[in-house]
Amino acid sequence: MSPLFYLFSALALFGGLGVVTFRNPVSAAFAMVVSFLGLAALFIQLDAFLVGVLQILVYAGAIMVLFIFIIMLLNVPEEEKKRFPLVSAVGAGGVALVLVGLIGMVLSKSKIGIATIPELAASDGSTDVHRIGELLFGTYWFPVQVVGILLLVSTVGVVVLSKKELK
Amino acid sequence: MESTLTLNHFLLVSGVLFAIGLAGVLLRRNLIIIFMCLELMLSAANLTLVAFSRFHVVEGQPDYNGQVLLFFIITVAAAEVAVGLAIIVALFRSRGTTDVGKVNSMKF
Numbered sequence: 001m002s003p004l005f006y007l008f009s010a011l012a013l014f015g016g017l018g019v020v021t022f023r024n025p026v027s028a029a030f031a032m033v034v035s036f037l038g039l040a041a042l043f044i045q046l047d048a049f050l051v052g053v054l055q056i057l058v059y060a061g062a063i064m065v066l067f068i069f070i071i072m073l074l075n076v077p078e079e080e081k082k083r084f085p086l087v088s089a090v091g092a093g094g095v096a097l098v099l100v101g102l103i104g105m106v107l108s109k110s111k112i113g114i115a116t117i118p119e120l121a122a123s124d125g126s127t128d129v130h131r132i133g134e135l136l137f138g139t140y141w142f143p144v145q146v147v148g149i150l151l152l153v154s155t156v157g158v159v160v161l162s163k164k165e166l167k
Numbered sequence: 168m169e170s171t172l173t174l175n176h177f178l179l180v181s182g183v184l185f186a187i188g189l190a191g192v193l194l195r196r197n198l199i200i201i202f203m204c205l206e207l208m209l210s211a212a213n214l215t216l217v218a219f220s221r222f223h224v225v226e227g228q229p230d231y232n233g234q235v236l237l238f239f240i241i242t243v244a245a246a247e248v249a250v251g252l253a254i255i256v257a258l259f260r261s262r263g264t265t266d267v268g269k270v271n272s273m274k275f
Contacts, residue, residue, distance in 0.1 A: 067202075120229070
């Protein structure tokens with residue numbers, strides 16, 4: 001299990017680095033797909049099969065296709081070949097390093113962080129899709145309705161925003 | 168084999184990915200790339216949720232409440248991307264650019 005974890009987390013992290021560093025927006029979008037595939041593999045390694053598949057279908061599939069579609073539609077030019085401004089490069093790198101350092105400090109002191117993956121009881125035949133579905137339509141029926149309305153509102157909002165005469 | 172992986176491994180990967188996304192938001196000037204980095208940060212937080220869900224075993228099964236929350240996050244993210252990209256397209260129509268340095272009419 002361990003080598004796979006390192007392989008896929010490297011995939012996710014280098015994909016993320018690609019998004020930040022590639023000048024061409026289309027290359028950045030494809031690096032993002034690679035990053036999401038690595039993340040989905042990590043989800044599946046954590047026995048979250050439905051969520052891993054959703055990550056691939058919704059993120060790597062639908063959302064990234066939307067991004068690439070908009071990049072093509074707007075004909076976004078490549079950023080100028082000049083290097084990133086030194087101030088923002090140092091600032092962004094510094095903030096990221098400080099954040100990683102803080103997270104590392106917190107994790108090294110935490111008592112629950114050293115837990116290994118607990119064993120699961122033998123499956124009684126019901127999959128995680130089944131259990132998540134029961135929760136969604138049982139305990140969480142109201143949030144599901146709210147999310148449905150949110151999707152409807154955002155659909156209408158996108159149509160309104162895309163009208164030509166919007167000024 | 169499995170015993171070598173701890174919760175810290177997953178949380179650290181998630182934290183580093185979040186930091187990469189944050190650095191991208193601060194560094195890049197193209198609005199679409201900034202938006203993509205935001206999605207990256209959202210996904211990094213998702214990894215934390217799944218890791219905690221797996222390491223908190225309830226009745227011999229992972230805590231599926233965390234995965235249901237993740238389902239909602241993915242749905243909201245899809246709605247957010249649709250609206251955000253529509254706003255970017257509207258901005259591009261009126262200004263002809265997606266560079267955040269050139270969209271400064273509301274700057275004090």
